[in-house]
Amino acid sequence: MPTLYHSPNSRSTSILLLIEEMGVSDRIDVIDVSIARQDGSGGPDADNPHPEKKVPFLTDGDDHVRERGAIIAYLTDMFPDAGLGRPVGHPQRGKFLSWLFYYQGVMEPVLVLDWAGIEHPALQATFRDRNALVARLAEALKDQPYLLGQEYSAVDLLLSSPFQWLPDAAPEQPSIQAWIKRCTARPAFAAAMARENAAAPA
Template identity: 80%
Template sequence: MPTLYHSPNSRSTLILLLIEEMGITDRIDVVNVTVARQDGSGGPDARNPHPEKKVPYLTNGDDHIRERGAIVAYLTDMFPDTALGRPVGHPQRGKFLGWLFYYQGVMEPVLVLDWANVEHAALHTTFRDLDAVFSCLANALQDQPYLLGGEYSAVDLLLSSPFQWLPDAMPQHPSIQAWIQRCANRPALATVMAREAAGSQLV
């Protein structure tokens, strides 16, 4: 059985939400571990097999997966009947992977650099800037409720996630704001956040 190494209220919370949305909570073991926090609390946990002691980290036998986008792709491929992914052969497989990689390689770095007030021309050239990221999202959502069309998918979960944690970063684009709200209104989010607040694990 796959095992997720998780620390409450961290980046790995998104993977808990994915598991909840997919309805596979009984098919994934979750191990809560400590991690070093930005406020100086916490620290590395010897039980965590991640080489840098970070989360999320997914193991499945000898296969170990790090980074949220990769874990999203792995789990949605492993459980294709849940319909949150786009398996090999699906006509939207390329778009699905493109959004996952866009988040990891472009969107998250841009959001973090903006939050940290780091400015350099090379960063904008390499990663784009906030206006470019928001324009990309707005264009995708112009005529459809979700990034891949009419149905919610794992890419909506991943790309809307920063705005659940940092609402002040929400752009002033009506289509993006409506999309973020649609993602936030899903019952799985309330379920997982209540569990995180209680500090409990999946059972």
């Protein structure tokens, strides 16, 4: 059985949400581990097999997967009937993978740099900036409710995730705001948050 190493209210929460959305919580073991937090709490957990003691980390027999985009691609390929991925041969396979890699390679770095107040022409030339990121999302959502069209997918789950944690950082464009609300209004989101709140230390 695949095993997800997870820490409540962290980046791995999006993978927990994916498991809820796919309806496969009985087919994936979830093990909570501690991690070092930005506020100085927590710390490395000896039970976490991630080489850097981070989360999420997925093991599947002798294989393993790290980084959220890779884990999402792996799990949606493993459970194609859930409909949240785009399997090999699907006409949107390329778009699906492109958004996953865009998040990991562009969106998260841009948001972290913006939050930290770090600017440099080399960074903007490599990753673009927040304005370019917002324009990219707004263009994709201009005439459709979700990034791949009319149906919610795992790319919506991943790319909306930072704005669920930091709503004040969400772009003010109406199309993006409406998209975030659609993503957080799903029953699986409420179920995943209930699990996180129950597991979080008092």
